[in-house]
Amino acid sequence: MVFKYQAAVTLAQVAEAAGVGESTVSRVLRNHGSFSGKTRDRVMAAVERLGYVPNRIAGTLASAGSRLVAFVIPSLSNIVFADVLRGAGGTLEENQHQAVFAVTDYDPEREEALVASMLAWRPTAVMLAGYEHTEGTVKMLRAASCRVVELLDVDGVALDLAVGFSNRAAGRESAHFMLKRGYRRIGYVGHDLDRDTRAGKRYSSFRETLSSDRMPLVDQEIHAGASSVEIGRLGLERLLARSPDLDAVYFSNDDMALGGYFHCLARGISIPSQLAIFGYNGLDIGRVTPQPLSTIRTPRVAIGQVAAQLVVANAPPQVVDLGFQLIEGATA
Structure with missing residues (x-):
C-alpha cells in the first residue's frame, strides 16, 4: 500500500457533500445558531464520511500549529513509551518542533478521540503505537494533511511512515x-x-x-x-x-x-x-x-530518534526495521 498525500478536507467540501452552505456547517459544528435536526444529520454524516476535523488554529496561529508533533501513546507508566519520547525529543527540539502527547490506556476508542483532538491543531505529524487502529482513526489519518508515524512494530501495512521491529x-x-x-x-x-x-x-x-x-x-x-x-x-x-x-x-x-x-x-x-x-x-x-x-x-530510544528524523526531513513513506537483541542473561 502506498500512502498518498492529500490536502486536508475543508469546510467547503463538507458543505458541498451535505448540500448546505459553509455557514450552516459552521453553526452545526459549533452547535450554535439555528438549524434543523435533519440538516444537522446531513452535516454530521458528511463529516463522518469525509473524515473532516475542525481546524482550531486560525490566522497567525497556523504557522505555530505546523510545528507540533503529536504523540498518541498507550501508557506513560510503561517506560517503553517514555524512552520513545526521550529519543524523539532532542531531534524535534533541535529543529524547532514541539512535541505534545496524549495517553490512550490501550483503549482504541480513546485513541480515536485523542487523534481527533490532536488533528484539530493541525500538527505536522502524528505518531502512534502499532498498526491496529479503529476504522475512524484510520479514516481521519488518511484525510489529514500531516505525516503519520506508526511506532514499535513492522508486522502490518503502514499508513505512511513506520519505525520499529517485528x-x-x-x-x-x-x-x-x-x-x-x-x-x-x-x-x-x-x-x-x-x-x-x-x-x-x-x-x-x-x-x-x-x-x-x-x-x-x-x-x-x-x-x-x-x-x-x-x-x-x-x-x-x-x-x-x-x-x-x-x-x-x-x-x-x-x-x-x-x-x-x-x-x-x-x-x-x-x-x-x-x-x-x-x-x-x-x-x-x-x-x-x-x-x-x-x-x-528493544531499541526504544533509537525508534524515537529515527521517527523524529524522518518527520523533520519530510522523508518519503517507508518502513524502518531497527531489529532487536536477544539477551541471554542468567535466568533462562
Whole structure:
C-alpha cells in the first residue's frame, strides 16, 4: 500500500457533500445558531464520511500549529513509551518542533478521540503505537494533511511512515532460545492481549513456534488488565499452583518477568535450575538484578530518534526495521 498525500478536507467540501452552505456547517459544528435536526444529520454524516476535523488554529496561529508533533501513546507508566519520547525529543527540539502527547490506556476508542483532538491543531505529524487502529482513526489519518508515524512494530501495512521491529520475530526468537536451552514444559504469564496487540503478536508467534517443534505451551495465566511487577508475581504464583512441574515461563514483558523473579526468590525456587524465566524489552533494572534477566532488548530510544528524523526531513513513506537483541542473561 502506498500512502498518498492529500490536502486536508475543508469546510467547503463538507458543505458541498451535505448540500448546505459553509455557514450552516459552521453553526452545526459549533452547535450554535439555528438549524434543523435533519440538516444537522446531513452535516454530521458528511463529516463522518469525509473524515473532516475542525481546524482550531486560525490566522497567525497556523504557522505555530505546523510545528507540533503529536504523540498518541498507550501508557506513560510503561517506560517503553517514555524512552520513545526521550529519543524523539532532542531531534524535534533541535529543529524547532514541539512535541505534545496524549495517553490512550490501550483503549482504541480513546485513541480515536485523542487523534481527533490532536488533528484539530493541525500538527505536522502524528505518531502512534502499532498498526491496529479503529476504522475512524484510520479514516481521519488518511484525510489529514500531516505525516503519520506508526511506532514499535513492522508486522502490518503502514499508513505512511513506520519505525520499529517485528514483534512476531521477537516471539519466535524467544521460543527458539528456550527450546535450544532444553526447556520442554513451558508456560506463559501475560497481560491483556486484545488491547496490547504487539504483546499479542509475540504471544501468538511464541506459541506457534513451540507447536511447530511439537512442544506445545503447557499452561498460561493471562491478566485482563495492564501489566505490572505485582501482576507478574501473582500470575506466576497462580500458574505454578496449577502446573508445578513447569521448567520455564515466558512473560509478556520485563515488568511481569521481574514479578515472577521476585516470586521465585520469596519461595526459594532456584533460577534457572528449577524454573527458567524469560522477559521482553530489555529494561535497565533487568540487567542489575542478582541474576540478569534473560530477555529481548528493544531499541526504544533509537525508534524515537529515527521517527523524529524522518518527520523533520519530510522523508518519503517507508518502513524502518531497527531489529532487536536477544539477551541471554542468567535466568533462562
